[in-house]
Amino acid sequence: MKQTRSLFRRFLKGHFLFIFFPPIVLIFFFAFIGFSGINEEDLNTLNQFYVFLLLFGFIIVAFVVISWLFFLRLRKRLTRLHEVMSFSANNNSFPKPVSVQTDRMDEIDQLGSSFNWMIQQLEDSKKREYEEELLRHRLIANLSHDLRTPLTILRGHVTRLNKESMSSEGQNSLTEMNHTITRVGDLMDDLLSYTLLTSGKHPFGPTSTDIGRLVRASVAAWYPVFEEKEIQLDVDLPTEETFYWEADPKWMTRVLDNLFQNIVRHAAEGKYANIVVDVEKEQIIVADRGPGMDNSSYERGAGIGLSTSNYMLKKMKLKADFTSNENGTRVTIDRA
Template identity: 45%
Template sequence: MKNFFRSLQAKYMLIILLAIGLVQISFVGIAAILTGVTGNLEEERWHPNIIEEKWHEEANQLPSISAEEIKEHFAKWKQAFPEASMFWVDENGFLVEKMDVRETLPIQWTAAFTAKFIKDRYGGDPFTVIAFLGEEETNGFIVLEIPRVNFQSPMQTFYDRFGDVILFGTLFVILLFITISYLFFRNIRKRLLHLEQSMTARDKDGLPIQTAVKKKDEVGQLEKAFNDMVLELKESKKREQEEEQLRRELIANLSHDLRTPLTKISAQTYSLLKENLSPEGKQAVKTLQLSIRDIDRLIENLMSYTLLMASKYRLERKEVDVVRYVRESIASWYPVFEKEGFKVEVDLQLFENNHWLVDPAWLGRILDNVYQNVLRHAKSGKFIQVKTESTDQYDAFVIMDQGPGMKRESKEKGAGIGLSIVDMMVKGMELDWDITSSEHGTTIRIKKYK
């Protein structure tokens, strides 16, 4: 239950309840005001029929028909209806007395004008009552005029008076709710963005950075879970680094331990070749020497791959005339290919800029691995070509063979790690390479973009 009250859901529900409560309080207040005002208005309001009846009754009961009596009568009704206007036309048709009459009335009232006046006022605005004085119709008449707005319902009168207040009050409550909701969600969004920044930011070890947990709501639980994940990643990476270190040490020790007996075996095979052996025996010893050499090369590749993966293989880049370097490299391998019966074609043209910023040792290792790969996997094609290639985008060295292609299974093993070393070294020197292979041969390009 405690966690629920800390949650965002509980907080937003509280905002909604407060908004509903505020609306309810507002409506109760409006209802109370409305009840009081309408009650007062109801007490003050007269029905038109009652006014008409009372006006006639009092006109007929006037004790005497005199200016003073009429004035007192008008004053009495003026107190009850401040907006009313009244006037008296005597038996001779003369306008004798008037009170708050805003329109222009004639002094002499003819029968025609009187009839027209009655017709115009019937059912119109203002509400008009015409009553004869006394019991005789020959005493003249008095007129009462009241604006019809005074006969509106209390509710209508209330809205006329307080409609704007109700409208602006309702808008205020709505805007207050929207503002509080906006601030609530803005705070959530701000915290989520902060968590996103923590997820994308990286520490020196390449892992995300922990974030501060300020609240114990759902976002706070998410932040805590993220921090726990970061701790697990750090521990996992630490274990991985320790295992990697053990693996490198194991490979280094194994390489050293393997090279010692290989050296002895190589020495013994050299001694055997000096003995008087049969042709079959000499061939067996030579095959053994080739196997020893391949094992030594595989061990060297394994060591290089391990050092490259650990970023421990030293890189010293400098300006090198690469065309000359590749020409010297293939020249040193020429006797090897010639011994195996390869046809070697070399077409090395000068680039626009022959000097590349590379590590000579790394470039030599790349070429050696590619040549060795041709010897091991394209021996059946008996062909290798080394040439240059220039386009608008790059300069490149191209090494082609006519072997069965890399998709065909080879009896030789270990080529995969050699090409992995080529890939890491090429990219480490900020060069590029691609390899295409089919049943007609394999082509490797080592590129430098312009």
Template identity: 45%
Template sequence: MKFFRSLLAKYMLIIFLAISIVQLSYFAIAAFMFGIGKTDFSSEVLMESEVEEKWLEEAKSIKNFTEETIAQHFKEWKDQYPKSSMFWVSEDGTLLTTLNVTEQLPLKWTPAFTTKFIKDHYGEDPFTVIAFLGQDESNGFIVFEIPREVFNPPLKNVYEQYGPIILFGVIAIILFFIVVSFLFFRGIRKRLLHLQEAMEIRDVDGLPIATKVKKKDEIGQLEHSFNRMVCELRESKDREQKEEQLRRELIANLSHDLRTPLTKIRAQSYSISKETLSEDGKQAIKAMETSIVNIDALIENLMSYTLLTASKYKFEPKDINVIRFVREQLTTWYPVFEKEGFEIDIELHPFEKNEWQVDSIWLGRIFDNLFQNILRHANSGKYIGVETESTEHYDAFIIKDYGKGMKNESDAKGAGIGLSIVDIMVKGMDLNWDIESSESGTKIKIKHYK
């Protein structure tokens, strides 16, 4: 049963029907052509030599040369060959008995006309046989004429008479097969295109839409497999979303739980720093406070990254003067870099249009993360440069350092999350950014296209 529902079985059925129709058409044509009494399948094909030999022999066998005898002889041949015509010319050249003669013949035949008649009819149409009566050539002669078409094979006569009809029938059969094949393959193509469209169209969850299975052939099995794949993808995505939700909740809860003891450690380290300590103790307290700050920053980045990936981080874009905003950011960071002994190079020039539609909190977080990374990873270069750049296509802020590059191993951890946050926030505000990093330093360019 599975085979009979397949496309192969359907196409084999089309081929079988085409062959059957061709054969039935030939039988129908044959029945029409030969079954109406015009020609018989069983009739033998006439041979010119046989007819000629028979006419000559029977002419020699005639003994009584009267008009009645000749007329009876003509009648017998007429019954056998309905399309034939015959006439008798006596020994003195007189035209006597005629049967079914349509051409104009003279009543008196001269030797010259007889010679011309023989010359004109030799090898021409109709086929002509001249025979002398009896055993004596002085008894005159009888003439037998018949169209040459009667000597043609039956099929040749059929094609000569009904050729256009047969040709039209063959063309009609071929066209019928072409149309049926076209409809068959067009149906296959239409179903494949429908399946392709279902693969390309996405539902609200970003997954393909299941297609309707109408038949149980190979394409139907493919559609069924596609629907099963879509179902499995949707189940997998649901599991992934649930796992992602659990992960985010775990990170959020963990971040909240870590901050409580971290606050207590910070308070205790502050209390210890008020006591009288040795130089080693003071250095230990200072290192602990630095670690507390770093851990707090890591927790903050982890929390922010979780909220950003969940699209739950508050985003309120508005037009702000970015030149003034970056100057204010640098004002808060200037003492920090100066304390660390950095060479600070700031060169901010106004843009043609200073207002960008951005979220000030997001933009501030971007610069904070980038400056923090320079402090952690490019401290050895002791340099930070912030400048502006304007081109025909974009305005940009450029942040440079002379550190060992991003490929260099650093003792500080968490820079990956910080840059991931920068990437999400930059793209979320329809900005762009480039990073060029080598062993001689790093240059980050934040672009706003015009």
């Protein structure tokens, strides 16, 4: 942007004129006008002293006044720019553009113009990000919906082949195919749920929630599944004591369902699950004796579900700490 007028150059020019212009005018006045009508006897030394004292005082006063006016005006313009920036920072919103005088365009106006350009770039970037997010959510939702039809067809063929006579090796392959189809369907459900959740399609209603009661209900619902997989349950769920979190009960149940589902899917070989509600520390602890999160099966299957759970916990101002090794995985949920 081309600079047309300099603020500080005008400041220096004004001070230069006030310092040197009055003495020059006075000299010209005495040289060409004043001495023609004044006798030398009347212009004595004392009068000269008063004249120069008056001139010096005028220069000092003019210097102070013009400096004060300059910096007062400069402070007003900088304060206005600071208020716009502070308002956006305090309200977590984009700042409003500042007014710029294009006919002046000094250093402050150039700063304001650059600030306005930055705001425009941020707004354009936010708009593009929002449009890309909508496109991604729409694409994932459509893919999740469209892929259900071929999965259903595959499952139908597997069911038909199960009725045919074949070797035990063929039966094992069909069983593995059926499990794979189920796993893919579950992953699609997790992906669709995460997409709907991050796009705000799942309502969030935090309320004071009895965590002990909620965990007991979740464990009771999952008990038949653990029993079917021959997983030993070691629970410590106090019935007389409890604590409360400001959380969405449905979201909290979904988080626990994800943790229990991961035990069934990826840690069933450990045949053990430990579920604890620590009232004193206000924590939920879920542990298993599976192969750990470094296992490829766990990494492949649990990523989307854990991302969904972490997103929900963050919205509820909670957190999940994971400790995992070859001897099992331990998850501790508490306040963020």
